[in-house]
Amino acid sequence: MADRLAADIQAGRFSAGSWLKQIDLQNRYAANRSEVRKALVSLATKRLIQYEPNRGYYVHHEDDALSDEIRDLRVMLETAAADYIVAKATVADIASLRQLAEQFLKLLPTGTIMDIYEANLAFHTALLVASGNRALVELVRDLRLRTPPAPASQWSTRARIEQSGQEHLEMVDALEARNAEKLKAIISLHIQQ
Amino acid sequence: MADRLAADIQAGRFSAGSWLKQIDLQNRYAANRSEVRKALVSLATKRLIQYEPNRGYYVHHEDDALSDEIRDLRVMLETAAADYIVAKATVADIASLRQLAEQFLKLLPTGTIMDIYEANLAFHTALLVASGNRALVELVRDLRLRTPPAPASQWSTRARIEQSGQEHLEMVDALEARNAEKLKAIISLHIQQ
DNA sequence: GTGCACTATATTGGTGCCAATTTTGGTGAA
DNA sequence: TTCACCAAAATTGGCACCAATATAGTGCAC
Structure with missing residues (x-):
């Protein structure tokens, strides 16, 4: 699921700056909450997305x-x-x-x-x-x-x-x-x- | 906590090939389970440790x-x-x-x-x-x-x-x-x- | 004694729930 | 209108618990 999310982000299928809500991702990729959290942490360490505590993860699209x-x-x-x-x-x-x-x-x-x-x-x-x-x-x-x-x-x-x-x-x-x-x-x- | 774990791994404070059990890490770093899982996923995507489903994460020490x-x-x-x-x-x-x-x-x-x-x-x-x-x-x-x-x-x-x-x-x-x-x-x- | 099946234990993985926090929407006063 | 404030809703984050899986141990048949 991390790979699919990464592909979607790179393909620009998320508008820049939009928040990646865990429930939406759960539905979109038919994944459970654990998988979603794993994927988010993984992509954040790859700097594909960014994280703010208590707010979540969002796509950044590097300057x-x-x-x-x-x-x-x-x-x-x-x-x-x-x-x-x-x-x-x-x-x-x-x-x-x-x-x-x-x-x-x-x-x-x-x-x-x-x-x-x-x-x-x-x-x-x-x-x-x-x-x-x-x-x-x-x-x-x-x-x-x-x-x-x-x-x-x-x-x-x-x-x-x-x-x-x-x-x-x-x-x-x-x-x-x-x-x-x-x-x-x-x-x-x-x-x- | 991910940083501390990374430092310990790089310093060789875990024997090569040893499994990183979540409970041990929880005690060692006084962290909750969520933090431990986050750190493990993060270090695995950085290829500092490796993952096997249903078995866990272990330090690899590259060949x-x-x-x-x-x-x-x-x-x-x-x-x-x-x-x-x-x-x-x-x-x-x-x-x-x-x-x-x-x-x-x-x-x-x-x-x-x-x-x-x-x-x-x-x-x-x-x-x-x-x-x-x-x-x-x-x-x-x-x-x-x-x-x-x-x-x-x-x-x-x-x-x-x-x-x-x-x-x-x-x-x-x-x-x-x-x-x-x-x-x-x-x-x-x-x-x- | 050896190999094998079975049981017990340990560990990870997933789920639901609740608390903490943030955001949103609305109401009223200046 | 616009701003401040408050309440309601939404979202994340952590926790406890249970299920799934792997490992270790035990006893039995040969």
Whole structure:
């Protein structure tokens, strides 16, 4: 239930600043009170929601400054990971990544925004997995949850999405050439758009 | 109470693999059951402890592989932060850092291992604060909790501690010279020891 | 003595209830 | 109207209890 709530929050299905009343959550997710409290505590420690004693939990939607900081963290981590990826990725990893990049591009004309978002996430996750650092994969996943998701802020234009897809392919090319510096440059631009 | 429990776990005051029984925690920290459950859920989402349904929470003490991964994450973040620190640190920040570095060295002959640990933490925290990224400070603090603390594994010898203190000064020097690359190199060596 | 089924105990997990606190709504006076 | 004040409703927080589950212990058959 914590995962579903997190997904709903990230998807913007709760208006900013709204209180998450335990009874509502109980009904919405068909959960008992214990599960609801667990999920709330968990998401609060992940800083997805905030807590005030005797008042409850509310969705915060980080201010722009903090969102920028978190985006910077992602740039730091994913560019630093490039060295590991270049060093450790097998040819099979690279082939798999190229397939995911192509799948992303293939979805552009027909897929829903959600499909495209999923494909993008799959590519980036696979890229991080190739670094061989499991903690890194988890960490970036958690950081992603704390920033507004793609449909809202990023990807404003179709042209931008198209370019994102091309950048995925460029990343795979740089990785195949074992060019860590180029890979870092593309990743940095890609995240900061 | 979650903080105290976290500190006790990190200090190794619970034997590895031992179950954290709610009643024991209730007595130990003079807390009610709700607080205990909150703390357990919170520390589990921070991956400080692990959870098995219908069995409870236990301290895990990450295996060496995962500890290495987390240490790598710290190197990634703190070296990447060097660019921001060099760009943003004020002369006042640098003076304050130098003072903290000297305070660390001053404690070596007389201070307890805990005092020295605190002084070390204060220096590193201040260094990260100078990057201007609040999320980064929090993130590294949480990552630190997941690795065995200094007294146990690192700082095996007095000579090593002494060297750590010198490296702190070198960091401040590199920062004052606005030499990001040198700062990164020292930080990387310092964390990986 | 060993293995197995069964019972007893311990621990977690869920539920209902009530107290404490906050919010909301309403009433009246300036 | 607008503000202060008070009462009513809603919500969280803590508590006690019971159910569900896992572990430990006991005795029995072989």
